[in-house]
Amino acid sequence: MKITDVKIIVCSPGRNFVTVKIFTDEGLTGIGDATLNGREKAVVAYLEDHLVPLLIGKDPSRIEDIWQYLYKGAYWRRGPVTMAAIAGIDTALWDIKAKAANMPLYQLFGGASRDKLLCYVHAQGSEISEAVEAVGKRMDEGYKAIRAQVGIPGLPAVYGTDKSSTNTAALNALPNEEVWSTSKYLRHVPNLFSALRETHGWDVELLHDTHHRLTPIEAARLGKDLEPYRLFWLEDTVAAEHQEGFRLIRKHTVTPLAVGEVFNTVWDARLLIEEQLIDYIRMTTVHAGGVTSLRRIMDLAGIYNVRTGCHGAMDMSPACFATNMQLGLWAPNFGIQEYTEYTPETLEVFSHNWSISDGYLHPGEAIGHGVDIDEELAKKYPYEPAYLPVNRLEDGTLWHW
Template sequence: MSTIERAEVFVASPGRNFVTLRITTSDGVTGLGDATLNGRELAVASYLRDHLVPLLIGRDPARIEDIWQYLYRGAYWRRGPVTMTAIAAVDVALWDIKGKVAGLPVYQLLGGRSRDGVLVYSHASGTDVPSLLDDVARFRDLGYQAIRAQTGVPGLGGSYGVRKGVVYEPANSSLPDEQPWSTEAYLDFAPTYLAAVREKFGSGFHLLHDVHHRLTPIEAARFGKSVEDLRLFWMEDPTPAENQEAFRLIRQHTTTPIATGEVLNSIWDVKDLITEQLIDYVRTTVVHAGGITHLRRIFDLAALYQVRTGSHGATDLSPISLAAAVHVDLTVPNFGIQEYMPHVAETMEVFRTGVSLANGLLDLDETPGLGVEYDEKAAERFPYDPKYLPVARRLDGSVHDW
């Protein structure tokens, strides 16, 4: 019987910080998992090295469900982003191994295709309305069928969602960057620039917007109502999602679709949101919600209540997570959309992947497993570079949700 012989944790910063787990079996088969938690990478790396790796050695890599339950229940202290990200890395690596042993891409092991490609959205942004419109035009020219639109609020430097380089990367300094925020200014301005996008480009594509947890439930209800005629695909994270009950108030006041869940880590964190149909899209992601095994449980529950998937997929997830997400997206019947940002060239020097983009859709080649390779030697050229996500402060100096 093949057993897990070795599990290695790599921390590198090819364009940004990533934590990668590589499991090797006694038969020499390797599997990769992403363990990146933006701004808290070393916490997950330590959880893996110091606590999970010793528990894996000698186990049967084919027993994915058993290992998942062992790591989750056996810790006693359950859930949370660090624990679930570490378990996800193990789980995804084991699915990668299982696919390679079977000689099949992972999506075939999950039941095969439910669709020919995975609809994605990318991120248009600007420092003002004209630059935002130029960026939307760029993505339309690239063939995207769905675009998220964000721009800086006048008078508020560093506002969320404004891309400063080739890709949007908010983790930007060795200590948290403190940025000003005014909910009142945002509520006055955001509907106007979303309306400008629709006025210039029409309704022949999906338009998305991320509120990023910054509103109270009644403020979010006001925002959703104000943009109903723009037919947003969704408003994302309108209010902090820890209080699932809060979404009931938003739902009572607007028909704008709601998406949330990227910072949530288990089926219990989204259970009420789904079963009471308080959201339209669940945004849990493979790397932060326990891997393929647990993410499928969340999506299966969502399917029963006509809630669709819309997984987080920014570049703070490595190409391993992107590939794993696409394998799941291809198979689940209630797929909605997948967030997507292309990784920078440095990232792709370390990770090689069979994921491809055409006409606003992602697809995979037929490589067994996940179809991703990790170049350890290339990674050595990119040492860990501490970066933190920003902190938002209201204009009176008090801390707000970023």
């Protein structure tokens, strides 16, 4: 079997997505997600100008060799653009290999380690009463784990609470600027979880995302303040570059910690995993260099009792989400899968086979990873210039969003 063509498909059925589609001389095709939210065209150029010409004529079954060739052969390694581009190719190759074997992707890894995948969804409110009500609605829908976010008194709508930012603000032609105050946030957030436990009890798993906005000592303080409410995890407490900062956090709190959605290689997570400074690694297929790379990271994490919690935001395509689930069904150290749902337009463009029931996901039994793209329908949703928001402190200092 040989690779005969590679298409890079860019569409925006609710969000911008970059899809790699690989064709072979035996008629098998595979797709992979190469989306880098807010920098999509940088990945497109890297693929079209630098990687696609290297693939024509290669044997698609030699996935490991192709991955090494694209990673080591560039000399300039790592980084979000490079790894998203490699991920799109790698995922498409695994899709082809599973189709050639006539089995779901998870079977190629060694089969399922579980029957279903626990997932968590989001609930938020501009104030505590609204967030408490939103969590209750999610519980009524059958979800067992819920990420709760709340607005901060004295601030405009912030990450995780502005309903417009979930769907449309990230699609503005220029970045939306948000305002942040760490002191106001630290004073207020424990009140949310106190109200949630008082109202909804202890049978629901609660999660919370800080989105990299704290210093290590601030994160330690928050983790300690939240200990009475037994969170499933506290996510992205400090800037992801500062791995050593987790040592300080770990000394002061037993609240479980999760991080990794912006990590691109095992080197971004090695210290955190080997020193057991985190409990969940949130790396995702598209940003971690594909299936080949993420499987290694999952195996390393398992040695140190770190479980998986793949990032599952709607700015990664259904091809990534389905692949995450295929890996999750296999991974012995699976923890939980984020589930943010997609727009109807997205699910029309990307056919899928996964199912959700009573707070659990399953990727389905279709061969490959179970997702395909309708190229003609995708043409109806052209790329839209887009940025993620940026964040400033109340005095105007640019801060972590």
